[in-house]
Amino acid sequence: MPAPAKKPRTARFNLRVNDKEARLIRMGAEHRGVNITNFILESACVSAEHEIADTRQFELAPSAWHKFSKALDKPATLKPRLKKLLGESTLLEQS
Numbered sequence: 500m501p502a503p504a505k506k507p508r509t510a511r512f513n514l515r516v517n518d519k520e521a522r523l524i525r526m527g528a529e530h531r532g533v534n535i536t537n538f539i540l541e542s543a544c545v546s547a548e549h550e551i552a553d554t555r556q557f558e559l560a561p562s563a564w565h566k567f568s569k570a571l572d573k574p575a576t577l578k579p580r581l582k583k584l585l586g587e588s589t590l591l592e593q594s
Contacts, residue, residue: 524538524539527542
């Protein structure tokens with residue numbers, strides 16, 4: 500969920516919805532305990548963040564690419580706590 504806005508909201512988006520969509524959005528906002536504007540804004544921001552995070556192709560400046568490549572080339576280091584965590588059974592595996 501995005502952090503509360505620190506600057507006044509000045510940009511405006513207008514959208515049209517059908518009755519079923521309006522009811523669904525209203526119910527979702529009520530369930531979350533926020534007004535419809537905040538519900539739509541938070542939902543859209545989370546969706547946008549996921550969409551951006553799923554980007555498979557990205558470009559870097561040559562200096563940033565060098566740093567990135569160098570980090571990838573570093574040998575792996577053993578992380579005992581991570582190894583222990585990944586060795587534990589999950590809730591689905593436990594009976």
